[in-house]
Amino acid sequence: MAADESYPDDLLYHAEHDWAQIEGDIATLGVTWYAQDALGEIVHYEPPGEGASLAKDESYGEIESVKAVSDVIAPLSGDVMEVNQAVVDAPETINQDPYGEGWLVRIRLSDPGEVESLLTAASYRSLLEEQ
Amino acid sequence: MQTLRRTPLLERHAALGARLVPFAGWEMPVQYTSISEEHRAVRTSAGVFDVSHMGQLELAGPGAHDYLQARLSNDLDRIGPGRAQYTLLMNERGGITDDLIVYRRPPESYLLIVNAANVEVDQRALSETTDVSSSWALLAVQGPDALDRLGLEIAPFTFREDEVLGVRCLVAGTGYTGERGCELGCAPEDASRLWDAIVGRGVTPCGLGARDTLRLEMGYPLHGNDISPERTPIEADLGWACALDKEFTGVERLRDQTKEGTPEKLVAFVMEDPGVPRSGMSIVEGGEVTSGTHSPMLDCGIGLGYVRAQDAEPDTKITIDLRGRPRGARVVTKPIYHREEP
Numbered sequence: 001m002a003a004d005e006s007y008p009d010d011l012l013y014h015a016e017h018d019w020a021q022i023e024g025d026i027a028t029l030g031v032t033w034y035a036q037d038a039l040g041e042i043v044h045y046e047p048p049g050e051g052a053s054l055a056k057d058e059s060y061g062e063i064e065s066v067k068a069v070s071d072v073i074a075p076l077s078g079d080v081m082e083v084n085q086a087v088v089d090a091p092e093t094i095n096q097d098p099y100g101e102g103w104l105v106r107i108r109l110s111d112p113g114e115v116e117s118l119l120t121a122a123s124y125r126s127l128l129e130e131q
Numbered sequence: 132m133q134t135l136r137r138t139p140l141l142e143r144h145a146a147l148g149a150r151l152v153p154f155a156g157w158e159m160p161v162q163y164t165s166i167s168e169e170h171r172a173v174r175t176s177a178g179v180f181d182v183s184h185m186g187q188l189e190l191a192g193p194g195a196h197d198y199l200q201a202r203l204s205n206d207l208d209r210i211g212p213g214r215a216q217y218t219l220l221m222n223e224r225g226g227i228t229d230d231l232i233v234y235r236r237p238p239e240s241y242l243l244i245v246n247a248a249n250v251e252v253d254q255r256a257l258s259e260t261t262d263v264s265s266s267w268a269l270l271a272v273q274g275p276d277a278l279d280r281l282g283l284e285i286a287p288f289t290f291r292e293d294e295v296l297g298v299r300c301l302v303a304g305t306g307y308t309g310e311r312g313c314e315l316g317c318a319p320e321d322a323s324r325l326w327d328a329i330v331g332r333g334v335t336p337c338g339l340g341a342r343d344t345l346r347l348e349m350g351y352p353l354h355g356n357d358i359s360p361e362r363t364p365i366e367a368d369l370g371w372a373c374a375l376d377k378e379f380t381g382v383e384r385l386r387d388q389t390k391e392g393t394p395e396k397l398v399a400f401v402m403e404d405p406g407v408p409r410s411g412m413s414i415v416e417g418g419e420v421t422s423g424t425h426s427p428m429l430d431c432g433i434g435l436g437y438v439r440a441q442d443a444e445p446d447t448k449i450t451i452d453l454r455g456r457p458r459g460a461r462v463v464t465k466p467i468y469h470r471e472e473p
Contacts, residue, residue, distance in 0.1 A: 041167050043425040044407050044432075046456075062454070064407050066166045066425050067340055069454075088405075 002095050005033050011099065012115065013124035014075035016057075019099065025112050027076055030103040031063065034128055036095050039065040045091045047083040047105065054078050054107055056114055061104065063094060076114050078107035138183035139268050139322040147336055155247035157184040160338040167427040170344050172335035173308050174428060174470075177274035179334045180342055182314070183322065186250030187267045188260040191240035198259055199241055203233060204364060204381075206374035212237035215288045215305055217372050219364055220256055225384030226360035227367065229253050230352070232305055234290055242301075244269070244314075246354045256380075268322035272329060273312035273337075273345075280332040285313050296328035307342060309349035309466055344424050347433060350399040350465030356410055357397060357421040357435045365389060366437065367397045368465075396443035397421070399465045400451075402432030404458040408451050409434075415450035415457055416442055428468045438462065 011019040017035035021028045036042060044064040054060045059071035060080075084103050087093050094102040109115075119127065135158040144151065149160035160181065162169060172178045190199065200207050205218035212235050220228040229249040234242040243260065245253045254262050272281060281295055283302065290303035301316035317325055330336060343353070352358045358367045363381075365373075365388040375386055395418055402408060408423030414436055423434030434451075442449055447462040 040162070041165050044405060046406065064425070066344060066427070067161070069407065069409065 002037070003033060003097060005037070006099070007032065007121045007125055008099055009121045011121065012075070012118035013121065014073065014118060015124075015127060016073035016075075018073055018075045020075045020115075020118060022115055025109045026081070026106060027078065027109055028103050028106050029075060030098055031072060031094065032124070033098050035070070036098050036102075039063065039070055040067060041065055042091045042094045045087050045094070045104070047088055048080050050080055050083060052080045053110070054080065054105075056111075056117075063091065072104060075118055076107070076109055077111050078109045080105050081108055082106040136184070138181055139319040140181045140183065140326055143323060143326055144181065144336075149336075149338060152339075154339060155184060157247060159184060160336075162338040162340045163336045166338070166340035166344060169335060169337040169341035170427040173274045173310055173337060173341065173345055175275065177272065177277040177280050177312070177334045178337035178341065179326070179329045180271040180273070180337050180339075181269075181326070182271050182342075183268040183319070184247040185269050186245040186247055186253070186262065186264045187316075188243040188245060188250070188254060188257060189241070189263045190243075190257070190260045193239055194259075195239050195241055199233065199257075201378060202257060202380050204373040204379060204385075205233075206377055207233070207235065209374075210235050210288075213289055213291060215290055215303055219369060219372055220253060221364070221379070221381030221385075222256075222360055223381060225363040225365075225381035225388070227354065227358045227362055227364060227369075228256055228360055230354050230358060230369075230372075232303075234301075234303065248355055266318070267316050268319045268325075270315045270317075270322070270325060270329065271306055271308075271312065272315065272334060273306045273308040273310045274334075275311060277310070277312035277334070280334050281313070281329065283313070287311075296325060296332075298325040298328070300325070307351060308345040309351075309468075310345075343422075344427060347422055347424050347435065348426055348428060348466065348468035350435065350467050352397065352435065353422060362397070362437075363388060363393070366393045366395055392440055394440060395437040396440050397435060398438050398443050398462045399467050400434055400436065400449060400460040400462050401429065401467060402434075402451070402458060402460045403448075404460070405432075406451075406453045406456070406458045407432045408436075408453065408460070412454075413452040414438055415452055418442070418449075420451060426468060432460075433467050434460075
């Protein structure tokens with residue numbers, strides 16, 4: 001079952017429909033409800049390699065639905081500490097729980113100052129309304 | 132920007148919450164709920180598709196038989212009145228202008244159902260025919276329960292005029308999903324009433340997304356993707372629809388290729404590695420993917436593509452270039468998906 005639309009207040013957002021949860025210099029990343037809904041049922045997640053470096057605003061992986069493929073854009077720069085293997089094995093988890101079990105990678109931030117550039121849930125919601 | 136054409140059912144699609152996309156100049160539903168759910172409905176029960184964008188050409192009269200026989204690849208004499216046939220229209224070089232179904236109506240009348248994007252090209256190549264597309268709406272009702280839900284029987288590749296759920300229709304035992312079912316042609320003004328009656332029988336509305344995944348699981352080619360004016364039926368594994376013992380446009384090239392072989396062949400393949408193949412991706416050994424998707428029934432990537440002739444045998448391993456990542460696939464016989472017999 002697909003999740004209901006939501007944009008939790010305890011996350012930060014990137015305009016390319018990604019979220020980040022920050023704990024010190026560690027961030028957990030994923031895609032928003034809007035992104036998974038636009039793609040439809042996700043059938044494949046192509047993750048970055050363990051230890052890969054992510055550059056803010058650049059693609060670090062791909063998620064793919066029956067109909068289309070989409071790059072996943074890094075909201076922040078950092079090194080991959082962990083890839084969510086459960087999502088690699090069952091990509092539909094992204095549709096079911098985009099902010100929980102459907103997280104994509106955990107990274108160690110290389111420039112924690114970048115966090116300032118991310119959007120709050122309220123700003124991200126108003127961005128969606130403009131689209 | 133050209134205005135998109137609308138089928139008589141556009142309001143029905145919008146009311147059902149369909150995602151509408153431009154397709155061959157038409158505004159068409161790609162999905163209502165989800166491609167996989169609609170796909171499974173057709174494989175396990177019954178689904179209905181609005182395919183009113185398809186084109187209809189008509190030719191009647193004493194010369195109609197000989198005219199079409201000289202321009203279409205399949206042998207019209209293999210079918211009698213009340214029968215339908217898959218056939219190809221070729222250019223002089225044997226390239227495929229379109230693939231279509233011809234319906235032979237008594238006494239000397241033929242209806243051709245052609246791809247939406249090719250109506251004008253086909254009509255120019257078959258200049259004696261009349262484009263009657265605007266007089267038709269077309270619904271495809273497909274799936275193991277489809278005919279039961281409509282309360283009718285129709286044998287594959289036969290057709291008749293009949294009343295279906297209170298609407299005058301051309302009922303044809305044809306489709307593009309590999310399932311039992313029918314296609315129903317009716318007057319545009321009756322289309323909404325027929326659609327409502329079919330949906331009222333518990334048949335799932337299905338969009339073009341599921342139509343594409345269903346036809347790909349069967350290995351059916353799509354004109355514009357897998358077959359085109361640059362490819363011949365011999366390359367495309369459609370020699371079975373070409374009667375090489377009769378004369379028709381493009382036949383010389385096909386006879387030559389049958390003797391000499393072709394450098395590439397269209398094959399079906401299944402991914403053995405993760406990832407979804409897509410149209411336009413290279414095949415590392417040589418060739419190109421022409422259609423690809425994720426198979427809802429097999430839960431893996433599947434596709435059609437042209438490979439080197441020496442790679443065309445079933446079970447040959449090939450490598451797809453998935454955006455820079457080499458991923459393994461295996462050539463398979465068609466259909467790609469086989470129903471599990473109960």
